[in-house]
Amino acid sequence: MNKKKKIQQTDKSVKITNPTKTIRKSSTTIKVKPQPKPKSRAKPGSSFQEKDEILVPTTSVSSVFLERFPILSSDFYQIEALDLAPRLLGKYLKKDDVVLQITEVEAYRPNDSACHGRFGITARTAPVFGPGGHAYVYLCYGLHMMLNVVADKEGVGAAVLIRSCAPVSGLETIQQRRGLKSEKPVLLTGPGKVGQALGLSTEWSNHPLFTPGGLEVLDGPEPEKIVVGPRVGIEYASPEHVNALWRFAIAGSPWISAPKNTLRPP
DNA sequence: GAAAAGATTAAA
DNA sequence: TTAATCTTTTCC
Numbered sequence: 666m667n668k669k670k671k672i673q674q675t676d677k678s679v680k681i682t683n684p685t686k687t688i689r690k691s692s693t694t695i696k697v698k699p700q701p702k703p704k705s706r707a708k709p710g711s712s713f714q715e716k717d718e719i720l721v722p723t724t725s726v727s728s729v730f731l732e733r734f735p736i737l738s739s740d741f742y743q744i745e746a747l748d749l750a751p752r753l754l755g756k757y758l759k760k761d762d763v764v765l766q767i768t769e770v771e772a773y774r775p776n777d778s779a780c781h782g783r784f785g786i787t788a789r790t791a792p793v794f795g796p797g798g799h800a801y802v803y804l805c806y807g808l809h810m811m812l813n814v815v816a817d818k819e820g821v822g823a824a825v826l827i828r829s830c831a832p833v834s835g836l837e838t839i840q841q842r843r844g845l846k847s848e849k850p851v852l853l854t855g856p857g858k859v860g861q862a863l864g865l866s867t868e869w870s871n872h873p874l875f876t877p878g879g880l881e882v883l884d885g886p887e888p889e890k891i892v893v894g895p896r897v898g899i900e901y902a903s904p905e906h907v908n909a910l911w912r913f914a915i916a917g918s919p920w921i922s923a924p925k926n927t928l929r930p931p
Numbered sequence: 932g933a934a935a936a937g938a939t940t941a942a943a
Numbered sequence: 944t945t946a947a948t949c950t951t952t953t954c955c
Contacts (some may be wrong), residue, residue, distance in 0.1 A: 773936070779938070781951095789951065807949030809939050826938055857939050867950095898938050 742797030763835035782822025809857030
């Protein structure tokens, strides 16, 4: 059917109600939350009290990464999502004392019937249309925080979903946030798990990833081989976009979400 | 103003 | 296979 005509990117007639933009800043010191209940997530808006936190000096682990893998600049992201997605593989996500290596991603693009930007600019999706290099975090199924990296230039509605990561440091914090004492792929294979491990809420949406503090993306080793496949969980989209091979993963990595049997060499 | 659906996960 | 859980978007 003809469902493809309204997907055009909207003009300025759309009103943009400003999303809640309380960008939380965290210092370079490592924060350890003593409160032990990873089950009930803290309600957005009530950031955990500063006084309840135990501040620990930055460890050598972070210094090593900052030295060898510097934070990526804004320029890195100003390309189309299909190019940015595979380039994000192997890069590092850093927040608090947690460092994750990106192992699986999906590209979402303009004129893409699976992209959140398909309805134009809204309060939720405004960051997607902003300049590349910012986070787009949204609540999925009322439960899961999904982290995207906004791609391309301002005005273009494109982003890359982070589907899976491998743990690099901060394993205890990851396990505590996940409520799971495992080192196996079940810990971080899935977009909801990544968001939970990083301690994200929708307040982190639109957070710049190219400036020090809070959530950052650091440079990392380029993977030797990459596999591609159709994106996951978008059955509502048009066949053309359901079948598009816009899912990318590091070949051979165990840190990849299901289904794995749809991934092939490009 | 009401209702359906969702870029998922964990447990039965 | 299904419940959990709630915001966003659409429909009347």
